[in-house]
Amino acid sequence: MADVAQRAGVSSQTVSRVANGHPGVVESTREQVLTAMQELGYRPNSAARALKRGDFRTLGIILFGLSTTGNVYTLEAIATSAAQHGYATTLLPVAVPTQSQVRGAFTRLGELAVDAIIVIMEVHLLDAATVSLPPHVGVVVADSDADDQYSVVDTDQAGGAREAVRHLLELGHKTVWHLAGPVESFAAQRRADAWRATLREAGREVPEPLRGDWSADSGYRAGLRLAAEPGCTAVFAANDQMALGLLRALHESGRTVPDQVSVVGFDDIPDSASYVPPLTTVHQDFVEVGRLCVEGAMRQIRSNAGERGRTLVPTRMVIRQSTAPPPPAR
Known part of the structure; x- marks a missing residue:
C-alpha cells in the first residue's frame, strides 16, 4: 500500500479508501491510484480487510448430498443471490449425515471465517451435533424443521x-x-x-x-x-x-x-x-428458496443477531399428460 501511495503521490489512507470503494475520493485521484495499483500489481489483502472490518463477506453452506435435483438448484440459487450481495460462498458437503460429520463441518467453517451459515439438510442432525458457532454467526436452514431454534425457509x-x-x-x-x-x-x-x-x-x-x-x-x-x-x-x-x-x-x-x-x-x-x-x-421454486435463505442470512449479518421463524414458499400444480380419469370399471 505504501508503494502504491508513493507511485500515485497520495497518502496510504487515500489508497485504502480507493481499495475499499469509498465514494469520497476525487475521480482524478482515484484514477491515479488505480493506475498505480495496476502498474505495481497491487491487490488488497482480503483477509486483512476482513479482520479490520470484522466481517468476511462469505456465506458458509453445509449440505448432505449433491445428487438430488432440489439440493443442486437450491445451491445454485444461493450462490447466485450471494454474489449479487457481494458475498462469496464456501461449500462443505457432508458425505455421511452423522453427528460427527456435521460437527466437523461447522468447525471447518469456523476456521475458514464466514459471516453466516446456510444449512441444507435435516436439522435434527444439527441439533444433536452440539456444534459450537462463532459469536454472531447466523444460521438459516433450508427445507427442514427447526421449530423456533433457527430461521427456516421451506417449500410448502x-x-x-x-x-x-x-x-x-x-x-x-x-x-x-x-x-x-x-x-x-x-x-x-x-x-x-x-x-x-x-x-x-x-x-x-x-x-x-x-x-x-x-x-x-x-x-x-x-x-x-x-x-x-x-x-x-x-x-x-x-x-x-x-x-x-x-x-x-x-x-x-x-x-x-x-x-x-x-x-x-x-x-x-x-x-x-x-x-x-x-x-x-x-x-x-428452488430459486426463491435459495434467494430467501440468503436474504435471511443478510438480515442476521446486518442486525448482528439471530433470527427465528419459518418462511413458506408456495407451490403450484403443473398439469401435463401423465394424469387422466381412471379407466372404466369392468
Whole structure:
C-alpha cells in the first residue's frame, strides 16, 4: 500500500479508501491510484480487510448430498443471490449425515471465517451435533424443521402434496397410492403426512405407502410392485426422479400412463416436461428458496443477531399428460 501511495503521490489512507470503494475520493485521484495499483500489481489483502472490518463477506453452506435435483438448484440459487450481495460462498458437503460429520463441518467453517451459515439438510442432525458457532454467526436452514431454534425457509411441502392428491381425486380416482421419500427426510415426511390426511378427509382408503430414496432406480423398483396391484389407478410420487423410474416400470409391465395409471410427481425439474408422457407435477421454486435463505442470512449479518421463524414458499400444480380419469370399471 505504501508503494502504491508513493507511485500515485497520495497518502496510504487515500489508497485504502480507493481499495475499499469509498465514494469520497476525487475521480482524478482515484484514477491515479488505480493506475498505480495496476502498474505495481497491487491487490488488497482480503483477509486483512476482513479482520479490520470484522466481517468476511462469505456465506458458509453445509449440505448432505449433491445428487438430488432440489439440493443442486437450491445451491445454485444461493450462490447466485450471494454474489449479487457481494458475498462469496464456501461449500462443505457432508458425505455421511452423522453427528460427527456435521460437527466437523461447522468447525471447518469456523476456521475458514464466514459471516453466516446456510444449512441444507435435516436439522435434527444439527441439533444433536452440539456444534459450537462463532459469536454472531447466523444460521438459516433450508427445507427442514427447526421449530423456533433457527430461521427456516421451506417449500410448502404439505400444500403441494394436498394439491397433487386432490387433483387425482377430482379426476375420479377412488384413492391414490404414494411412493414416498426416505423416512429420515423432513420433506418426504411432510408430503406423506399430507397425502394421508387428504385421503382421510375425503373418506378414501389409505394404501400402504412404498418408500424410495429419491432416485429413479428406487422409483423403478417400487413401480414394479405397484404395477402388480390391479386396484392401483393413481400414484403420487414424492419427487420427479422417482416418478421417472415409476413410469418405466409401469411401461415395462404393460400398464399404460395415463390410460390405466395416472402419475403425479413433485419438484417440476426441467426434464419432467420431456418424460414419456410429460409429467404432471408439483412445482417448487428452488430459486426463491435459495434467494430467501440468503436474504435471511443478510438480515442476521446486518442486525448482528439471530433470527427465528419459518418462511413458506408456495407451490403450484403443473398439469401435463401423465394424469387422466381412471379407466372404466369392468
